[in-house]
Amino acid sequence: MPETTRRTDRFPGTRYGNRPTMKDVAARAGVGLKTVSRVVNGEPGVTAETERRVQEAIEALGFRRNDSARVLRKGRTASIGLVLEDLADPFYGPLSRAVEEVARAHGALLINGSSAEDADREQELVLALCARRVDGLVVIPAGDDHRYLEPEIKAGVATVFVDRPAGHIDADVVVSDNYGGAHDGVSHLIAHGHRRIGFIGDMPRIHTAAERLRGYRTAMEDAGIPVADSWMSLGVTDPERVRRAAREMLSGPEPVTAIFTGNNRVTVTVIRVLAEHTRPVALVGFDDIELADLLQPGVTVVAQDAAALGRTAAERLFRQLDGTLLAPERIELPTRLITRGSGELPPAD
Amino acid sequence: MPETTRRTDRFPGTRYGNRPTMKDVAARAGVGLKTVSRVVNGEPGVTAETERRVQEAIEALGFRRNDSARVLRKGRTASIGLVLEDLADPFYGPLSRAVEEVARAHGALLINGSSAEDADREQELVLALCARRVDGLVVIPAGDDHRYLEPEIKAGVATVFVDRPAGHIDADVVVSDNYGGAHDGVSHLIAHGHRRIGFIGDMPRIHTAAERLRGYRTAMEDAGIPVADSWMSLGVTDPERVRRAAREMLSGPEPVTAIFTGNNRVTVTVIRVLAEHTRPVALVGFDDIELADLLQPGVTVVAQDAAALGRTAAERLFRQLDGTLLAPERIELPTRLITRGSGELPPAD
DNA sequence: TACGAGGCTGACAACGTTGTCCAGGCTCTA
DNA sequence: TAGAGCCTGGACAACGTTGTCAGCCTCGTA
Structure with missing residues (x-):
């Protein structure tokens, strides 16, 4: 029985049970405390015979070094x-x-x-x-x-x-490169002939969302396309509201022909909306999503690594x-x- | 400057930098060590005035209790x-x-x-x-x-x-309930008229894989359907081999009309194979997969929570x-x- | 006024480990 | 054979915290 058994009486809350310590190992192996430490840490300066005895004691007691104590001492x-x-x-x-x-x-x-x-x-x-x-x-x-x-x-x-x-x-x-990625994605849609392009993304106080929005705006501007307010939906992220936002863009007075979505969750929801929609609408999403290639059509994305x-x-x-x-x-x-x-x-x- | 500054000289490897300790806080607040401990842990028995002084010192020094030491002492x-x-x-x-x-x-x-x-x-x-x-x-x-x-x-x-x-x-x-889930999935296929049903799963030494295989076998047996060896592919998990296994089942002398897949990774690969396949093949997969409802057809699965x-x-x-x-x-x-x-x-x- | 109770406070040891330092025994050489 | 040098092993303190315990001070009461 390890010497430290008594501990439990004093700290009934402890969960260590009665873990043997280096002191216990040392006592059992008949060596000094520091020698055990040396063996455990593979430090030099211990005879093969002494090491064997220590290892045996470790084995027998089921000792495992307490890293909390080690940390306290070593600082890392x-x-x-x-x-x-x-x-x-x-x-x-x-x-x-x-x-x-x-x-x-x-x-x-x-x-x-x-x-x-x-x-x-x-x-x-x-x-x-x-x-x-x-x-x-x-x-x-x-x-x-x-x-x-x-x-x-x-x-x-x-x-x-x-x-x-x-x-x-x-x-x-x-x-x-959130800005550049969004710029690429939106420019890609423009290159395919779209001019009325919607954007659905998170609140601009989130940095990534703001950058992606900036990418969208700049790409549109670079192409000389003025953006209608009704094409942008910001701060919308829960599925129900995304769904509503998408439907509004698709049915307004100036309905969009393409949508750029600001993150994976939004993309998934918009895919669902488009699946129910009769008129084909182009889509590019930020973030890759699994199985995107198996959908009809496959989902074009701006992927981050x-x-x-x-x-x-x-x-x-x-x-x-x-x-x-x-x-x-x-x-x-x-x-x-x-x-x-x-x-x-x-x-x- | 906290008293413990010297430490760094002795342990150049330390990453704590010079973190103030309770001792430092105590010195600055002009109180005893234990009083700081009491304040930090919200223990009773400290005057409002003393507590204020301690809090002030904590703030000023940027003290944060070292949980490693705490753990060592407390045992949890x-x-x-x-x-x-x-x-x-x-x-x-x-x-x-x-x-x-x-x-x-x-x-x-x-x-x-x-x-x-x-x-x-x-x-x-x-x-x-x-x-x-x-x-x-x-x-x-x-x-x-x-x-x-x-x-x-x-x-x-x-x-x-x-x-x-x-x-x-x-x-x-x-x-x-791996066994029951697989049994349900395979029985579902049988109920829809299938008799030649393939199974692609992991090595049976993995418990979940073995149980799912057992569910498959028992469901077939319960329906009185003898299973051909060529319908089963075990221990196959990397995409290339899954693909090959699926193709073989679909084109052998007794081609399967349905496949039961043993986990999400296998399911995804098989979906890809079936997408290229002309003849429609039924599929039930173990584990739910994202976007499964948006594929054509939607993927029927046995979902775990x-x-x-x-x-x-x-x-x-x-x-x-x-x-x-x-x-x-x-x-x-x-x-x-x-x-x-x-x-x-x-x-x- | 004296005394006890109770509230605050701090000194001290202990948690299990590692770094420092020294002692003792050995080998090797002059 | 004595002294130097090396190798092995152990005693001890320290890491930062918390539990124990004892001391002090104040207040209320007899």
Whole structure:
């Protein structure tokens, strides 16, 4: 029975049960505490025979090093935090996975949490992660003021923002070329003869939404097409309202012949609306969606590389931790137009 | 400047930078260490005036409690681990999110990792989580021997397996009714007149795959239909081989008129094959897929409730931690047949 | 006025690990 | 054979926090 058994009496709430400690292992192996530490960490300076005895004791007691104590002593936790909007969103799965792979390559674990698009919850999560002393943070911001992070960053928490820039602080950020992608997508529709093109996107206070809107506006302007207010629907994101917005654009006095959708969720809903619609309407969506190629017609999209966003951000994070990184920077990854049919439909008035 | 500044000189590797500690806060506020602890933890027995002074010092120094030290002292980490196959798989997103929500409701953080369907990596991850002293583990097993977890469970790490049962140990497990779901799906095809029904699934050493295969076999048997070997393709999972397997079934001497697919990835590939195929072939797939309703025809599926799996497992985990839970149990959640068209096509010979 | 009760506060040890430093035993050489 | 140098092992403090406990101060009451 390990020496530490008594503990439970004093802390009935503990869940460690009676985990053996290095002290217990040392006692059983008949060696000093530090010798056990050396064996566990593969440090040199231990005879093969002593090592064998220690290993045997470890085995017998089922000892496992307590990393909390280790962290306390060493100062590094070898873990990083990832705060995103919603793990269940198919866009974030690959991103999260990419961050994890990079972390793994650096021997770090990933702690993550969903902000549910709520600024307070984002802050709560981030600060909880800081209290855990994660070495670094990858944050997909929900809020637009991140000054609360200043003391943390000053204290050495590496931080990289992804998908949207940080608010009111100077930090690394990795984003997609939202403006350029939207510009490409809308120009593509224009090149196929469309002039009355609708836009359905999120609230412009969200950075990505604002940039995509700007891409739409500029592409129209570049082509010399004045935009009617009724062609734009902003801040609309729940399916029911998207559906209504789409129907209005399609049936107004100046009905659109094409729609550009600002994110994957909107795209899916609009596809449903168009499926019920008799007149063919062209569609280009921001973000790729699964099975887009199997629909009739295939859905033309402006695709972001979610995995690349995550990978780039995580790599930058670890470069901050290495100390090989200098000033905060903004990195923009290109988007890719994937033509599948829906964006190449001619205007049908 | 906080007193702990010196630290950096001694441990140049540390990333804490110079984080103020409670000691620093105490010094600045002119109070004792324990008083700071009381304020930080909202314990009673502190005058309003003293509390104000402490809060002020906390603010000024940017202090944040070090949870590693707290954990070491208290014994509970208020974090749980989730080990799954691949975060990027759309099936696991909602599951992971559901686990997170339950954890959040219990004030715990979620640490997760992908095993990449590799048994060694699963073990490595699980043990790393145990070294962090997570309070509990939710595991979607990749390997089939979990005896390595015995000392951990004995030491008090709550453990729940999801989606597939644990190997060689007695532990809580939450699974879908894979057998029943597959039986329903295949019976549905039979009810629509099919007799030559193909099955494409994963290796039967994977529990879910074996159960689904059993559902297929039993449904056929129940209908008195002998199964030709050429109708079954097992252990096939990469797109190229699935494609080949499907084509062979469709063109053999006894061509199938319907296919039952064993998981979402297989289903997607088979949909692609059928899209190029002239003769209409019925299809029912295990697992729901996004946009399945928008394809022509809509894809009939046997849907699992991934979120419910995660939620149920996590709740059980916390009941283990509460101590309100008794013996390990196996919980089976029902599946649901969603008819959308592809499963209702009549046989076309 | 003296005394006890109760409210605040702080000193101290402990959580399990690792870095530092020293002791003792060995080998090797002059 | 003595001294230098190396190798192995252990004692001890420290990481930042919390539980225990004892001391002090104030207030009410006899």
